[in-house]
Amino acid sequence: MNEGAFDRIRNEQFRGKIVSAEEAASWIQDGMKLGLSGFTRAGDAKAVPTALVNKAKTESFKVDVYTGASLGPEVDQYMAEANIINKRWPFQADPLMRKKINAGEIIYVDQHLSHTAELVRSGLIGPIDFAIVEAMAITEEGLIIPTTSVGNSAIYVEHAKHVIIELNVSHPSELEGIHDIYIPAKQGEREPIPLTKVDQRIGTIGISVDPDKVVGIVVSYQPDAPSTIVPPDEETALMANHFLQFLREEVKSGRLTEELAPLQSGVGSIANAVLSGFLNSEFSELEIYSEVLQDAVFDLMDAGKVKYASGCSFTLSEEKGYQVYENIEKYRDQLILRPQELSNHPEIIRRLGLISINTALECDIYGNVNSTHISGTKMMNGIGGSGDYARNARLGIFLTKSIAKNGKISSIVPFVSHVDHTEHDVDVIVTEQGYADLRGLAPKERAQKIIDNCAHPMYRPQLQAYFDEALEQTGGHQTPHNLDKAFTWYTNLAKKGTMLDTVFEVVQ
C-alpha cells in the first residue's frame, strides 16, 4: 500500500529537495512565524517540530505557531514543554499547553476557525516565514496532496515566504483524491463560492505551490496521534435520545424532512457520542458537513446511515483509524476534506442550513454559553468553529452534562462566567435531563424552560430561587439578574468546593 518517498514525489522539480528534519529545523530562527498543517491532531507536521524541540536543547529561540486547530503532542505538548512557543493561534487542546497559557507563559489567540485564513489573506497575520505542511504525495503537476486534514495549509502555503513539506509515507496512497482545495479570492474581489451540495467538488485535489518557495522536503513515517475521545456513556446516551426527540418533533412539525439537513458535530467526546446516537435511530441518508470527522461519522457510514461526509480533517481513535485505513477504498467515495475556511464558512453554513451540534462548558438560564473558560478565567481549549456554526446555521444546538465533578459544579448557572455564544445564537440546549428549545422565546421564557428541562434536579431549586428573586427585584426586566449574586456560584465553588448552597442541600 505504501510506496517509498521517492515514488510519491512525482514532479522532478521537487525530487532534489529532500532534507533531514534537523536541517529544516536549522533554518528556523528566533521570532519567526510558522504556519503549520494540522487540525485536531490530524495531518500535522511532526518531524520538523520534533527537530525544533531537539534544537531547543542547545539554542534559545521562540516562534509563533499558527495552525488549523489543535495539533498532536509534537507541537502542542513537546514544543510547549520546551518553551519555544511565543504565540499560539487559533486553537489548542493540550493539557500542558493549557497550563502554560494559564500561567502567562504562552500568548494564546482564541479565534473563530474560519477567520484565520481571512486574516492571513488581508495581511494582518504575517508574513508567515515558513509553512510546514504534511503531505502524502506531490503530483506530476506539483500539487501538494495533504493527508488527514486540510486545515489552513493551503492559505499558509500561499502566503508563506518558504515552504517545507513533510512527506509522510505512513498514509495510504488511496487518500489521494479525497481533498478538494478551493481558496476564495480577497474580500471584495471574490465570486460566490459555488458549493451548494455536501458532496460537490469545486477545487483541485491538492495545494498549488510555487516550486521555488519549497525549500525542503522532509520524509516522515509517523502516524497521527490517535484521538483522545472517550466512548459514549449512560449520560451521553440520554443526551442523544433527547437530541433525537427534538429532531423528531421538527420532522413532525414539517420544519425538517426525514433526511434532516447536513449535520455539523463539534470536536470531543460528547458531540461524538451524541452523533453516535443516530446508529439506533430511524434516521438514515444523513449528510455530514463538519470540520472534524470523528469515529461516529465512520461508524454511521459502516451502518449505512451516512451517505456523505465533508470535513476539514478526520481524527480517529487508534482502533477506528486502523480500520478506516485498512478499508480506505470503501470510504473514499463518501468523503471530502476541504480547507477549514470552507468547512466553516458562514456563506456555506447558512446556505446549506446546517444542524450544528457543539459542546458547552456551561450555559446560563438565559441561554448564553461558555465554551472556553473554567470559572471565567482559565482557558480550556478554545472556541474553535462553534461560533462559525452556531451563528450561521439553521439550528445552533449546544450539549452539556447538567453537572460536573459529582455534582459539585452545575453546568447550568445564573450567569456564565464567560460568554462565547450569546442568547441570540443558542437555539437548543441538551443535557442528560432533557432539552430546551429556546427558539422564539424571550429571556424570561427561556429561563424557566432551561431550569425545568436542562438543570440537574439538585440545582433546580437554587436556580429557581435566583430567577424568582431577580424577577421580583427588577420588577420583570427583560433579563432579570441580581448582579450581587450572579457570580457567587463560582466564589462558593472556589471557597467551599461546591456550587451548591447549604440551604438547598436538603433537596438532593
Next chain:
Amino acid sequence: MNEGAFDRIRNEQFRGKIVSAEEAASWIQDGMKLGLSGFTRAGDAKAVPTALVNKAKTESFKVDVYTGASLGPEVDQYMAEANIINKRWPFQADPLMRKKINAGEIIYVDQHLSHTAELVRSGLIGPIDFAIVEAMAITEEGLIIPTTSVGNSAIYVEHAKHVIIELNVSHPSELEGIHDIYIPAKQGEREPIPLTKVDQRIGTIGISVDPDKVVGIVVSYQPDAPSTIVPPDEETALMANHFLQFLREEVKSGRLTEELAPLQSGVGSIANAVLSGFLNSEFSELEIYSEVLQDAVFDLMDAGKVKYASGCSFTLSEEKGYQVYENIEKYRDQLILRPQELSNHPEIIRRLGLISINTALECDIYGNVNSTHISGTKMMNGIGGSGDYARNARLGIFLTKSIAKNGKISSIVPFVSHVDHTEHDVDVIVTEQGYADLRGLAPKERAQKIIDNCAHPMYRPQLQAYFDEALEQTGGHQTPHNLDKAFTWYTNLAKKGTMLDTVFEVVQ
C-alpha cells in the same frame, strides 16, 4: 409629483380592493400574528395600526407584532400604550415600549435582523395571519412597490395568509425603481446569492404577491416619522477622527486601499456622527452597504464622497428627509433598497468584506460588548443587525463614549453586564479618548490597550487596579478576573449613584 391613489394602482385586479383602515382593522382578531413593513421608522404601516388603537377602545385583543426593525409611534408607541401587543419581534427602540418590556407587559424577542426571514421561511415563525405593508404603487404586473424600507415585507407577504396594503401617496413616485427584491430559496435548496458588488441588482423592483391574498388596500397620506438622531458633538467628532486615523493606518499598511471597503453603519446618533466624519477626510469614492441609511449617507452623497449606497431603509431627520424627497431624482441612481435578509446576509457581508461600525452601550476590558441591556437587566433597544455584521465583516468596529451621565458611568468596565458581542468579534473599539485595535491580541494584551486607549482618564486607575489584582490573583490566567468584584461597578452605581470608587476620586 404625487398622483392620486387610483393612478398608483396600475393593475385592474387590485383596484376594487380599497377599504378604510377601520374596516381592515376589523378583520384583525385577538391572538393573531401580524407581519408589518417598516425598518427604523421608515416605510412602516401607519393607518391600520392607528385604527387598531382606536378599535382597542371598545374591544379587548392582543396581537403578536413582527416587523423589520423599530417602527414609528403608531406601532411601537401607541399600540404599546393601548396594551394590544402581546409579543414583539425582532427589534424596537421606543421609550414607552421599552418601559412595557421591562415591566414584563410585552414579551420581546431580540434577534439578529437577518435571522427573522429564515425563521418565517422555516415555519418556526408563523403562520402570519396578516401582512400589512406600506407601498407607494402597485405595478401593471401586480408587484407591490415598497416605500422607504424593504425590511421583512417580502417574506411576510410571501408567507402570510392575507395581505393588506397601505398605499401611501405621500411618497414621491420617483421612489419606484430603487428597490431590489430578491428572496433566497429554502436553506438546503438555494443557489449562491449572486451579489458581488454594492450597486448590483439581482431581483425585481417590487414584491410579488398572489392577488387573491390581498384582501384590502388602505390609502394613506402620512409621512414617515422623522428620525430622532441628534447632531454630531465634540465627542463624536473626536471619535470620528480616531476612526479615520485607524483607517489611515490600515491604508498605510496596505491592508486597505484608498477606496477602503463597503461601509456599514449602525442605527443611531453616534454611528451617524462618526460616518459624517468622512466629510472632512481625504477619503472619497466610498460605498455603503448597510441596513439603515441615515442623514450622514446623504450628506456624503451631497459632498460627492459616496458613489453608491445599498440599504434596507432610509431614516432621515425632518430637514434631510425634505431635502432628499425634493431632489429624489438626483439620489435615486445611487441608491438601492433591499430586503434586510440581503442587507444583513452573512454570505454578502463576508464576501464584500464590509467595514462594520456599530454602537456599544459598554465594553469590557477584554473586548466583550453589551449593545442591549442597561446594568445587565433592562432592555434598551436590541441587538439589531450588529451581530450579523460584526461576526462576518472584514472589520467589526464598536463605538461608545467612554463615560455617560457626567462620569457617573464608565462605558469601559471590568466585565460587561450583558454580552451581545464576544471578544472574538470585536476588532476595534473607538471612544473619544482613542481607539484600541484588538486584532490578533490575546485577552491580557487587549485589556491593557483598552484601558490605556479607550477608558476615560478618571476611570483608568480603577480599571488598572481591577486588572492588576485579577492578574495577580489568577497568576496570569488567559482572562484574569476577580468574579467577586466583577460586577461591583453596577452595584455601586445602583447604591451610590456612581461607578467611581471613593479611593479613586482624587485622581479626577
